[in-house]
Structures are given as structure tokens and as C-alpha cells.
Amino acid sequence: MFNSTVHLRPGIEVGNYPEREDVRDNWLDRTAANITGLARQYIVGRNPQYMKFVNKVNAESKDLDKLDNGVLKARVRKLRRSLYSEGLKENLVAQSFALIREISTRHLGLRHFDVQLYGGWVMINGMIAEMETGEGKTLAATLPACTAAMAGIPTHIVTVNDFLVTRDAEWMKPIYSALDITVGVIKEGMSHEQKQRAYACDITYCTNKHLVFDYLRDRMLLGDESRRLHLQLEGLHNNMPKTSLLLLRGLCFAIIDEADSVLVDEARTPLIISNKGESSDHDQVYKDAIRIARKLQSPRDYNIRVKEHSAELTDLGRAYVARHSKNLGGIWSGARRRDELMRQALSALYLHEIDKHYLVTDGKIQIIDE
Structure with a gap:
């Protein structure tokens, strides 16, 4: 869990466009990562800790069904403040999952099962959750997505085509509306301004190709000067700084559907964007x-x-x-x-x-x- 989320959202500490630095590992680093990755997979995959977390969520869910919508809304507002200031602590995430499940039950008629709670816990910890068809991946994704969004972290839900982007966003919209979470959708044929509004939402549904190309457009706009201090100083003396033209708010937190397809199969095809310039x-x-x-x-x-x-x-x-x-x-x-x-x-x-x-x-x- 992340005890602090300031490094995951735009702000003073990480600037207006946070992203992980591209570090090129040598063969020794890659070998060590492979060994620790296998060990972590073995340990975490057999760790009973997840059942303790599921039990915490179930304990937090006690009597929530007896609260009226006004009291439940007040609980959500209080939780948002705690998540924003204290980070994704396990007890707060358990409270969040419990509230999201109750809201889903009321507004969507779907209640998250324990396997979906576990999947959400795995995802918000930065790991891959393998779920079979029919286990409710779309519903499970709302748990980490809503929790991250309530912590103030710009969240992207990435899937493989425009149909799933639109369908999943519309299907889960009652949950987001009840939590006062804004949702954007990136589709083919949108203007620059429409994309900016969609990426400015708490949660943005998009395909992997749209996300990558929009990121590349931002990088072309920023050019070589993308340092945090430079961008902040530019905003002080320029009426139209580069940051006002950017599409994304950085690469903060993403939930990827069909991760094997997006990160392995489709990643083998390079995505290239060109720009005019002196050659x-x-x-x-x-x-x-x-x-x-x-x-x-x-x-x-x-x-x-x-x-x-x-x-x-x-x-x-x-x-x-x-x-x-x-x-x-x-x-x-x-x-x-x-x-x-x-x-x-x-x-x-x-x-x-x-x-x-x-x-x-x-x-x-x-x-x-x-």
C-alpha cells in the first residue's frame, strides 16, 4: 500500500506531469528482478494476508446497508479527505472497498464477491490479478479505480477497443455518480479540447493506443524541456504555457484490462508519431x-x-x-x-x-x- 499519494498525483512534489523515470536496467538488474519477481509471486500468491484484508472489508461493511443515502454520502466525503491526506493505508482501502460495494449494490444491483475484493486488493498493490471470464473483472476494477480517484490520483482504465471503453464506462457510471467521481471517455474522432476534458476527469476510460499516442503528442509538445521547475516557471510568465495545452495530467495510476494482450502482444508493434521540423x-x-x-x-x-x-x-x-x-x-x-x-x-x-x-x-x- 502507498502510505502517501503525493508522488502519484500532480502537485508541488512531482510537478504538473508526473511519470516514472525511464530507467534502463543492465543484465544484472534484470536477473535480480526476475528472481525477486518469481519469489514475490510465490509468496504473495500463497499468502493468507488477502483473506485478512477481505475479512476487514466485510467487517467495515457491517450495518452499512442500514444507513440511508445521506449518511452514506457523508461517510464517502469523510473517507475522501482521509485518503487524500493519509494515502492508501490498508484500513482506509478496506473502508473504501466496503463503501463502494454497498453503493454498487444500491445503484447497480451488483454486489462484489470476495474474489473481486481480492482482485481489487491485488491491483491497488500494483500487481496483476488473473480472473477468469465471468468473475466480474469490470466490476472488480471499480474498487481500485474509485479508491485511487478518491485519493486525488488521476486514474486511467485501459482496455483494448472503443466498444469496451464506452460500454464499461456507461455500465459502471451509477457507482461513479454516487461517489461524486467524474468519468471521461476517450474515443476515435475527438477534438483536442474534448480529450483534455476527458483526461481532466477523476477516471478516464481509454484504449492503450489512444493513451500512448496522446502521451506521445504531449512529449512532442514538451520537447526537451519537461523538467518540473522549468514548467512551473513558464506558467508564471507565459499566458499560454505548454501545460495548458497538454492532454494528460501525467502517468499516475492505470488499471489495464487484458494485460497480457496490451503489455505483451500489442506492445511488440511500435507506435510512431511524427512531427515537422528541420531534418x-x-x-x-x-x-x-x-x-x-x-x-x-x-x-x-x-x-x-x-x-x-x-x-x-x-x-x-x-x-x-x-x-x-x-x-x-x-x-x-x-x-x-x-x-x-x-x-x-x-x-x-x-x-x-x-x-x-x-x-x-x-x-x-x-x-x-x-
Whole structure:
């Protein structure tokens, strides 16, 4: 559980656009993560702690059905204040789940079963909940989604197509309305302003592709200057700061339906967005990157991970690139940007095959959807 949620919502501590830093792990970090992940899966999957949490929810549910709607509303308002100030403590989450279940029973005629309470507990702890068809994943998702939203955390519920986006948002709307939680829907054909209003809601339903492309649009708008202090200072002297044009409020908290499809299957297809700009300088940078990448030797200087469709420099490779690019200046001066350029160059050389991964038509590159 998160005892504090200030790092999960826009504010003074994390700025107007919070997101996790993109950290590139080396092979040792990945191996350690795999080992601890397996151990955590074994321990958590067999941990009776979840039954204790379910029992807490059931205890908090006692006599809630006897309260009238006015008293229940007052309880919700009090809980929102506690979640916002104290974070997602287990006792508060148990209270939240109990209230959400009671409201669902009254306004939707559906009462969460214990397996759905457990699924909600797993999700709000940042883990994957495997639920069979018919176990009520859509209803279970309202538990962590509403709890996070009441804590002030912008929440995205991500699914695979526009039909499910609209259906699930409309179906669960009575619960959200009773909790005074605003809900937005992202669909094809929406204007920039309509998307901004939808993402400004407490909970936003969207597809993975819409979410990624809108995030990429925000990154293009922010450019290289996305540091928190820079954005805050810009807002002081600019009547139309970049933050006023952004679509999202950051990447704070997401619940992903069909996680295996979204995070594994569909993630293999790159999503690319382009922007107009001066290309002459960029062309030379990319030519230099390809030239240096061709001189690198595997496995001494780099490793290709075909299954993950990625390339990674070794420490010897980084040292080689640093030596052979020290006179190029510009973007090559920064270690992180230099490494990213080489990863892209290695991917272009050894992971992307013409007529298999992309086509060249009329001088333009088209990505093949595998």
C-alpha cells in the first residue's frame, strides 16, 4: 500500500506531469528482478494476508446497508479527505472497498464477491490479478479505480477497443455518480479540447493506443524541456504555457484490462508519431550513429534481445562510443542521449528488416503491423 499519494498525483512534489523515470536496467538488474519477481509471486500468491484484508472489508461493511443515502454520502466525503491526506493505508482501502460495494449494490444491483475484493486488493498493490471470464473483472476494477480517484490520483482504465471503453464506462457510471467521481471517455474522432476534458476527469476510460499516442503528442509538445521547475516557471510568465495545452495530467495510476494482450502482444508493434521540423542536422546525427554502430562488435560491445525487440550497450560498448563520438559535439555530449541514439541505431541495423518489419513506399517508411 502507498502510505502517501503525493508522488502519484500532480502537485508541488512531482510537478504538473508526473511519470516514472525511464530507467534502463543492465543484465544484472534484470536477473535480480526476475528472481525477486518469481519469489514475490510465490509468496504473495500463497499468502493468507488477502483473506485478512477481505475479512476487514466485510467487517467495515457491517450495518452499512442500514444507513440511508445521506449518511452514506457523508461517510464517502469523510473517507475522501482521509485518503487524500493519509494515502492508501490498508484500513482506509478496506473502508473504501466496503463503501463502494454497498453503493454498487444500491445503484447497480451488483454486489462484489470476495474474489473481486481480492482482485481489487491485488491491483491497488500494483500487481496483476488473473480472473477468469465471468468473475466480474469490470466490476472488480471499480474498487481500485474509485479508491485511487478518491485519493486525488488521476486514474486511467485501459482496455483494448472503443466498444469496451464506452460500454464499461456507461455500465459502471451509477457507482461513479454516487461517489461524486467524474468519468471521461476517450474515443476515435475527438477534438483536442474534448480529450483534455476527458483526461481532466477523476477516471478516464481509454484504449492503450489512444493513451500512448496522446502521451506521445504531449512529449512532442514538451520537447526537451519537461523538467518540473522549468514548467512551473513558464506558467508564471507565459499566458499560454505548454501545460495548458497538454492532454494528460501525467502517468499516475492505470488499471489495464487484458494485460497480457496490451503489455505483451500489442506492445511488440511500435507506435510512431511524427512531427515537422528541420531534418538536416538530425540526418547527420543518425548517419553518425549508424556509422559508429556498424563498428561495434557483439557480444563485447552490445547485446541484442530479439524476444524483447531491443538492443543494449555493454560498458565496453559505451566506452567505445564515447571515444569515437567525442569530437561530434551537440547531442553526443550527453551520455544518456548518446546511449539512446546507439540503441536506436543498433535496433535499426539488427532488429528491423525491410519488407518484414517495414516498407519503403514513395520515399516514406511504413511500419508493418505484425
